[in-house]
Amino acid sequence: MAVIRTLGAGAWRVVELITTPVVPADYLDVIAPLRNAQVLRAKVEAVRPETANSVTLVLRPGRGWVRHEPGQYVRVGVDVDGVRLWRSYSITSPPWRSDGRITITVNAVPGGAVSTELVRNVKRGMILHLDVPTGEFLLDETRPEKALFVTAGSGITPVMGMLRSALHEMTDVVLVHSARTHEAVVFGSELRTLAAEGRIRLIERHTRASDSGRLKPADIAELVPDLFERQTWACGPNEMLDDLETHWADGGVAERLRTERFRPTLLTSGGGGTVTFSKSGTVVETDGTEPILDSGETAGVLMKSGCRMGICFSCVLPLREGAVRDLRDGTLTVAEPGDNIPIQPCVTAAAGPCTIEG
Amino acid sequence: MTTIQRKKTSPIAHLTPEDIEQIGIELDAIRDEVMASRGAKDAAYIRRVIAWQRGLELSSRGILLFSLFPPAWLVGTAGLSIAKILENMEIGHNIMHGQWDFLRDPKIHSTKWEWDNASPSDQWKHSHNELHHTYTNVIGRDNDLGYGIMRVDEDQKWIPLYLGQPLWNFVNACFFEYGIAAYDLELGKNLATKKRRQDPGFKARLKQTRRKIGKQVLKDYIVHPALSGPSFLHTIAANAVANLVRNLWTHSVIMCGHFPNGVETFEKTSIEGETRGEWYLRQMLGSANISGSKAMHLMTGNLSHQIEHHLFPDMPSNRYHQVAPKIKDLFQRYGLTYTTGPLPKQVASAWWKVIRLSFPNRGEAAIRRPIEKKAPATATRWRRAEAPATETVAP
Numbered sequence: 001m002a003v004i005r006t007l008g009a010g011a012w013r014v015v016e017l018i019t020t021p022v023v024p025a026d027y028l029d030v031i032a033p034l035r036n037a038q039v040l041r042a043k044v045e046a047v048r049p050e051t052a053n054s055v056t057l058v059l060r061p062g063r064g065w066v067r068h069e070p071g072q073y074v075r076v077g078v079d080v081d082g083v084r085l086w087r088s089y090s091i092t093s094p095p096w097r098s099d100g101r102i103t104i105t106v107n108a109v110p111g112g113a114v115s116t117e118l119v120r121n122v123k124r125g126m127i128l129h130l131d132v133p134t135g136e137f138l139l140d141e142t143r144p145e146k147a148l149f150v151t152a153g154s155g156i157t158p159v160m161g162m163l164r165s166a167l168h169e170m171t172d173v174v175l176v177h178s179a180r181t182h183e184a185v186v187f188g189s190e191l192r193t194l195a196a197e198g199r200i201r202l203i204e205r206h207t208r209a210s211d212s213g214r215l216k217p218a219d220i221a222e223l224v225p226d227l228f229e230r231q232t233w234a235c236g237p238n239e240m241l242d243d244l245e246t247h248w249a250d251g252g253v254a255e256r257l258r259t260e261r262f263r264p265t266l267l268t269s270g271g272g273g274t275v276t277f278s279k280s281g282t283v284v285e286t287d288g289t290e291p292i293l294d295s296g297e298t299a300g301v302l303m304k305s306g307c308r309m310g311i312c313f314s315c316v317l318p319l320r321e322g323a324v325r326d327l328r329d330g331t332l333t334v335a336e337p338g339d340n341i342p343i344q345p346c347v348t349a350a351a352g353p354c355t356i357e358g
Numbered sequence: 359m360t361t362i363q364r365k366k367t368s369p370i371a372h373l374t375p376e377d378i379e380q381i382g383i384e385l386d387a388i389r390d391e392v393m394a395s396r397g398a399k400d401a402a403y404i405r406r407v408i409a410w411q412r413g414l415e416l417s418s419r420g421i422l423l424f425s426l427f428p429p430a431w432l433v434g435t436a437g438l439s440i441a442k443i444l445e446n447m448e449i450g451h452n453i454m455h456g457q458w459d460f461l462r463d464p465k466i467h468s469t470k471w472e473w474d475n476a477s478p479s480d481q482w483k484h485s486h487n488e489l490h491h492t493y494t495n496v497i498g499r500d501n502d503l504g505y506g507i508m509r510v511d512e513d514q515k516w517i518p519l520y521l522g523q524p525l526w527n528f529v530n531a532c533f534f535e536y537g538i539a540a541y542d543l544e545l546g547k548n549l550a551t552k553k554r555r556q557d558p559g560f561k562a563r564l565k566q567t568r569r570k571i572g573k574q575v576l577k578d579y580i581v582h583p584a585l586s587g588p589s590f591l592h593t594i595a596a597n598a599v600a601n602l603v604r605n606l607w608t609h610s611v612i613m614c615g616h617f618p619n620g621v622e623t624f625e626k627t628s629i630e631g632e633t634r635g636e637w638y639l640r641q642m643l644g645s646a647n648i649s650g651s652k653a654m655h656l657m658t659g660n661l662s663h664q665i666e667h668h669l670f671p672d673m674p675s676n677r678y679h680q681v682a683p684k685i686k687d688l689f690q691r692y693g694l695t696y697t698t699g700p701l702p703k704q705v706a707s708a709w710w711k712v713i714r715l716s717f718p719n720r721g722e723a724a725i726r727r728p729i730e731k732k733a734p735a736t737a738t739r740w741r742r743a744e745a746p747a748t749e750t751v752a753p
Contacts, residue, residue: 017577
């Protein structure tokens with residue numbers, strides 16, 4: 001066995017010599033994009049419409065995929081108008097699917113480049129880019145006796161992943177879900193069937209249809225009197241989650257509430273912000289008119305530099321989080337946690353708090 | 359040529375500082391328009407070129423497995439030569455310039471690309487992107503002027519060694535990739551003293567280059583020939599010819615960029631505190647184009663649009679033809695010469711200069727005029743002038 005492995009590695013090294021300076025994978029990727037374990041990709045096996053604005057994508061992840069936990073999300077990369085953009089989506093399928101497929105459900109957000117692309121333009125057979133699953137929004141190993149899920153809009157997606165994976169291990173489940181209309185409820189028929197079968201108690205709130213508006217903690221307290229006795233998972237807009245966290249903290253049971261935020265609160269300013277250099281640990285306040293390269297150097301960060309005018313690309317560093325602005329043409333670049341977007345520090349200024357790997 | 363600052367009549371004497379900043383503003387506007395319109399079509403273009411190049415290289419090498427048969431040798435060698443030229447010019451050079459960084463595809467990114475050339479991409483990016491593109495045609499700053507082994511400007515001091523430069527230039531053309539590697543290592547300077555020879559940074563770069571050359575040589579002269587079995591020697595010859603063709607071609611194209619007649623050079627002191635407009639103007643005057651067909655543009659990696667490339671080194675190469683008419687018009691409106699010509703003419707012009715300057719200056723060129731001292735300025739090249747051009751001084 002060891003001999004075969006050594007021979008295989010040796011043969012591979014010869015193939016690498018044949019293809020240098022590119023790697024054999026660069027050729028193989030053309031015919032078998034899923035075999036490359038270094039660059040994780042997924043093939044779109046099916047596109048299923050859910051509501052008018054959302055679809056479920058059935059994906060076959062390539063080699064290098066790691067089995068997810070219910071409730072986790074995955075970063076998906078797609079080329080939108082030529083530019084590779086990444087967003088996170090909750091996995092809605094159970095991890096034990098025998099065919100190894102996963103599903104994500106995408107809701108087209110107005111003005112959302114990635115979600116619109118995935119909902120409108122992705123077809124069966126296309127290749128998407130993928131990251132390994134991650135996320136701390138999880139069920140406990142010992143399932144809760146009484147569970148409450150509070151979701152709004154596409155906040156249902158991680159919860160759907162949990163229900164599909166572990167509902168058969170739970171006895172008392174309440175789901176309070178808020179959506180604009182009856183039709184806009186993602187997984188509406190599946191949830192209603194579960195409710196009809198008596199496996200969950202489903203409380204739907206349609207904000208467009210009633211005048212009651214957005215879901216408030218007080219409303220939930222009325223609908224679910226024993227809410228503080230329940231292990232609770234909530235996912236939805238940041239305002240809703242903020243309200244819930246306050247309510248649960250006021251009730252003295254903050255530890256029973258777990259929340260998942262899709263959109264980190266990204267602050268973008270007209271100019272300036274705190275720049276954090278993650279490797280050196282240096283933190284600098286900037287005013288938005290000075291290139292990050294200058295700010296970093298002034299603060300004593302060792303940085304590579306070259307032309308200092310944006311043409312040589314020697315100083316390029318990854319933006320890991322936050323917003324920066326190109327000082328030449330004003331282009332804004334925004335990175336969410338998990339992103340890795342190379343920027344040119346010599347012609348880029350902070351446009352809000354940001355983290356640079358340098 | 360003599361540096362623009364020492365010329366009897368300067369071709370930019372008619373431009374006021376306001377004019378120069380206005381040129382900068384117009385060029386920035388041209389740049390912004392194209393950069394904002396980059397998209398899926400451009401992405402498809404570079405991926406198509408890469409796919410074609412790899413297909414061509416793979417099939418040419420496949421054919422060369424049977425290079426014992428003369429037709430296979432001819433077809434395979436021709437294909438491999440073209441593949442190597444495409445890889446170096448339209449693909450490697452341009453990707454390493456960051457032209458395709460906007461795709462955010464790590465497979466086509468300036469920080470990740472390695473090219474089919476003796477010089478490691480890191481070192482090439484430093485000497486080319488950083489030194490040559492920032493200090494274009496500045497005597498004493500831009501080593502591309504003669505690559506440190508030749509005299510290509512009247513204002514470079516003549517020494518008897520230069521008598522042999524037509525020969526050095528030919529040898530350099532044949533082994534251009536190694537010339538570039540030596541140049542990127544600044545061998546002349548770094549081998550001169552013991553201290554420099556033992557500098558750990560230099561030693562590390564030397565090792566990196568040795569490894570790169572080792573891999574390249576192993577591939578072209580051992581692994582592929584060995585795969586072709588009885589065609590071993592024929593494949594060695596084929597690969598050597600393909601490398602030679604690529605070297606001669608790239609050398610010719612690159613000579614056309616900055617050596618032909620009409621290209622201006624600049625004094626070291628003239629770029630102190632240079633504004634963005636002044637930098638642009640230097641690029642306009644310091645570069646020359648090659649006229650020709652679409653195929654010519656592709657095979658030169660669009661360095662046939664050298665002027666456009668030097669103005670916007672990070673603009674995707676497939677867009678240069680689109681901005682060229684606007685740039686030409688700008689030259690005309692500001693009374694500047696847009697230097698261009700067909701490849702044979704430009705190559706001849708560059709070679710003539712190499713031959714002529716192997717001898718000391720004579721006649722008009724021998725007169726060295728003093729240069730005007732410019733008041734030290736503190737502008738930065740990245741800072742744009744604002745329209746109307748009144749305020750250009752950086753804090």
